[in-house]
Amino acid sequence: MSDVLVLVDHVEGQVRKATFEMLTAAARLGEPVAVWVGAGGDAAAEELGRYGATSLLVADDPGLTDYLVAPLAELLADLVAQRSPAAVLVASTNDGKEIAGRLALKTSSGLITDAVDVQPGDGGVRTTQSVFAGNYTVVSQVATGSPVIAVKPNSIPAQETGGSAPAVERVSVQVSEAAKAARITGRTAKEQSGRPALTEAAIVVSGGRGTGGDFGPVEAFADSLGAAVGASRAAVDAGWYPHSHQIGQTGVQVSPQLYVAAGISGAIQHRAGMQTSKTIVAVNKDAEAPIFELVDYGIVGDLFTVLPQATDAVNQRKG
């Protein structure tokens, strides 16, 4: 069977859920080969094996991570040339999509971003994407080269295969001077909220203009459900919540099992970022708010009374 390369998405050695989802998708297409860039690869072998990685290639030259994505694309292009994989999967994050774009050009391969499903098909890999604010479902096929597919996190359920830790093989790449042209000169880790990351969370609770700047009830309800916290553009523009939490076309696009919109009217830009959520709930004082067109369950009411009551009820259920 052909290799399917999976670029491991990890933050300082901590493997992100998107990686397990990609390994699950890769197993449908061939032999999942995990590619690890940076330190910590050996420690993660067992975890990667459990989700189906049959081998693990580690590139831990510190030089690879001092630059933006160009060296990673060179490494993957080298591996594609050596192994002619059936596909290369990367996480459809900002960086992942850029790696995919450069890799596609380097290897003359078709490119798909934001894939929400990956399946084998006649004539090659078939991918599914959700476009135009989730109003269309598109199935695509790569016609040329080794398909380069950026897989949207939280789209494909990860499955443990019971595999054991794969053998680790060191790989390296001679990074070109051109790829080193954009240097990372500083890195500051963001303060950890203790909440799940937006793109990985099964539940997202978001606040908008209706919070009036007080995200307390939104955060408390999110914490009762173990959810991530999001915000509408209006709330972010007003300076009430950090931009990194903005849900929408110009922010983060999420597709959780449950999305709760509190005090959010549902402008098209916001809808573009959350419309593919499996279950949608909204709380809004305005019964005419467009968000109610999308909901499975909607409460016309004040979030400052509804959310605290709901938080208490959830906490009571947990006993």
Next chain:
Amino acid sequence: MNIVVCVKYVPDAQADRTFKTDHTTDRETVDGLLSELDEYAVEEALKIVQAGEGEITVLTMGPDDAVAAVKKGLQMGADKGVHVNDVAIAGSDAVATSLVLAKAIEKIGVEGGGVDLVLTGLGSTDGAMSVLPAMLAERLGMPQVTWASELAVEGGMARITRHNEAVTETVEANLPAVVSVTDQINDPRYPSFKGIMAAKKKPVEEWSLADLGVDPSEVGLGASWTSVVSAEARPPRQAGELVTDEGDGGAKLVEFLASRRFA
């Protein structure tokens, strides 16, 4: 300082966008406009030039009406425009688009004494792949400096700040470079009446693929390295249940969540 800003003419995201039978975007039934995210790139170019000196060229590719995106950039204050217009480019994917734009940027550089900075938005509001800046950098052999929420251009260098989910990074590169900017970087200006009048006199060159030395077989729907097998409209959502809070809204909400096993 010669700056090229790449812009895209897109169907209005507020309207119902659809596909044609060949699975390309239907641009006829929906009004088009300058992709909102490109306004931030135009604004940033204006700020750089106003703080020093330089010339801004707004570049787009697309059918006849795509020139409207260039004109909006000129109305905001850019100096001149280039519109690559050729029937063969219809249906081009990101790979082909990056080829055409890279060739056009090279030609702008040859004719204008070099390009120092290529600015783009973080993505378009239609395709939204966000791969074009990286592809342009790859093709042009320029450093890629993307997702800038702050940008300083001085001493022949571009320095940016970018925010990822877990980390904030500072990145620097020598010019010329390809820089993409986010919607956090500035507040784009509205064209003034004076700007709108002045734009009418600004030159917009129209180039064909032949002008760029691009073989038509390398672009367009037929040259795409990917193909769309099907495009289906999502079935309309079933109307959800709507209740009015009468003092028990929170409790009812949790009952619903419990029925779906979320609580």
